[in-house]
Amino acid sequence: MSSEPSTTDRAPERRSLGIGLIGYSFMGQAHSQGWRNARSFFDPQLTPRLVALGGRDAGAANDMARRFDWAHVETDWRALITRDDVDLVDICTPGDTHAEIAIAALEAGKHVLCEKPLANSVEEAVAMARAAECARAKGVRSMVGFTYRRVPAVAYARQLVEEGLVGEVRHVRAQYLQDWLVDPESPLTWRLQKERAGSGALGDVGAHVVDLTQFITGERLTGVSALTETFVKERPLPGAVHGLSAEVGEGRGQVTVDDAAIFIGRFSGGALATFEATRFATGRKNSIRVEINGSHGSLSFDFEDMNVLHVHDATAPGPRSGFTRVLVTEETHPYVAAWWPPGHGLGYEHGFTHQAADLLAAIAEGRDPSPSFADGLGIQRVLAAVETSAASGAAWTPIDPPEISY
Numbered sequence: 380m381s382s383e384p385s386t387t388d389r390a391p392e393r394r395s396l397g398i399g400l401i402g403y404s405f406m407g408q409a410h411s412q413g414w415r416n417a418r419s420f421f422d423p424q425l426t427p428r429l430v431a432l433g434g435r436d437a438g439a440a441n442d443m444a445r446r447f448d449w450a451h452v453e454t455d456w457r458a459l460i461t462r463d464d465v466d467l468v469d470i471c472t473p474g475d476t477h478a479e480i481a482i483a484a485l486e487a488g489k490h491v492l493c494e495k496p497l498a499n500s501v502e503e504a505v506a507m508a509r510a511a512e513c514a515r516a517k518g519v520r521s522m523v524g525f526t527y528r529r530v531p532a533v534a535y536a537r538q539l540v541e542e543g544l545v546g547e548v549r550h551v552r553a554q555y556l557q558d559w560l561v562d563p564e565s566p567l568t569w570r571l572q573k574e575r576a577g578s579g580a581l582g583d584v585g586a587h588v589v590d591l592t593q594f595i596t597g598e599r600l601t602g603v604s605a606l607t608e609t610f611v612k613e614r615p616l617p618g619a620v621h622g623l624s625a626e627v628g629e630g631r632g633q634v635t636v637d638d639a640a641i642f643i644g645r646f647s648g649g650a651l652a653t654f655e656a657t658r659f660a661t662g663r664k665n666s667i668r669v670e671i672n673g674s675h676g677s678l679s680f681d682f683e684d685m686n687v688l689h690v691h692d693a694t695a696p697g698p699r700s701g702f703t704r705v706l707v708t709e710e711t712h713p714y715v716a717a718w719w720p721p722g723h724g725l726g727y728e729h730g731f732t733h734q735a736a737d738l739l740a741a742i743a744e745g746r747d748p749s750p751s752f753a754d755g756l757g758i759q760r761v762l763a764a765v766e767t768s769a770a771s772g773a774a775w776t777p778i779d780p781p782e783i784s785y
């Protein structure tokens with residue numbers, strides 16, 4: 380029999396980073412599991428500690444804190460951002476609160492992760508990007524949560540563009556299609572109120588495909604011509620809210636945002652683009668489609684088949700010409716090595732884990748995470764240009780280049 384002891388102490392903890400997360404609904408839960416799993420699967424140099432969960436409804440916040448293992452609950456976000464044990468503030472609240480919380484947190488010296496879209500207006504986004512730039516000089520980092528960049532197939536698409544597979548980008552075709560608002564009796568939750576959400580399908584889901592196409596191509600949109608529509612103009616006011624859905628409450632109110640936005644655009648490298656963002660595409664639940672056609676090849680992605688990237692190499696003509704279905708589950712693909720063996724696949728939640736792991740790595744290594752608040756401001760300018768164009772009957776509307784870049 381061996382005289383080796385049968386138990387050993389576990390490895391010592393690494394340096395840790397205290398997380399304070401504000402918001403306990405859909406995004407708050409998605410981010411919470413991201414912080415937890417980043418620790419387990421990516422073994423980051425900085426270990427995230429789930430210190431405090433912020434939410435005005437003490438009962439709901441306490442319930443979520445219990446389920447996701449948050450150590451404390453704060454019902455006032457100001458108390459959360461000034462806690463000494465909170466080093467990073469993760470903002471998962473509706474858009475009308477982003478600017479105030481993010482700027483206060485940055486000024487308090489806390490790193491910030493802010494859900495998309497960055498703000499409800501360009502003015503707010505400019506103020507946030509400026510605050511981020513000042514904080515950056517003191518080593519305080521900030522990032523906006525365009526999570527879908529971190530789906531392995533999307534990150535791999537970007538890699539292939541960088542490696543030259545696509546060549547000169549000629550066409551960008553992007554759609555974000557959902558149908559969860561098609562029922563006219565579905566209540567008027569905050570995502571349907573301009574003063575809370577900034578815009579409708581445009582900012583909620585359109586912002587994602589603007590980010591994805593700019594990220595994959597490495598180019599930016601320089602102008603747009605757009606149409607928007609609000610199909611259901613009045614809805615019942617909400618009662619209790621459960622994630623995206625809500626119970627029907629008393630009375631009715633006006634929908635003040637777009638239900639759908641479509642626009643054409645031009646990229647900085649000359650490519651022509653089409654975009655569609657809607658929450659009325661019956662049968663489409665979370666279909667995020669991006670296709671890029673270039674001089675040397677094409678790439679095509681649909682989130683409803685998120686572990687797959689379709690790749691066409693136009694420089695290799697012949698009997699097998701056409702798109703090849705690539706299963707992006709090899710350990711050589713971005714992020715995959717941290718997870719399961721080939722073919723086992725990832726899901727929606729993994730993007731949030733990758734986001735947390737990337738942010739922890741950037742902070743630990745003292746570099747800027749991406750996408751930055753300046754990138755978020757760039758997307759806010761695109762959203763504003765779409766609204767301006769739609770208000771003027773689809774007039775061509777140029778988009779200012781970013782005023783801050785790093």
Ligand code: SOE
Pocket residue numbers: 405557583584623665
């Ligand atoms: C609702 O449309 C929503 O939750 C968006 O707000 C998210 O950004 C998107 O990822 C899923 O759908």
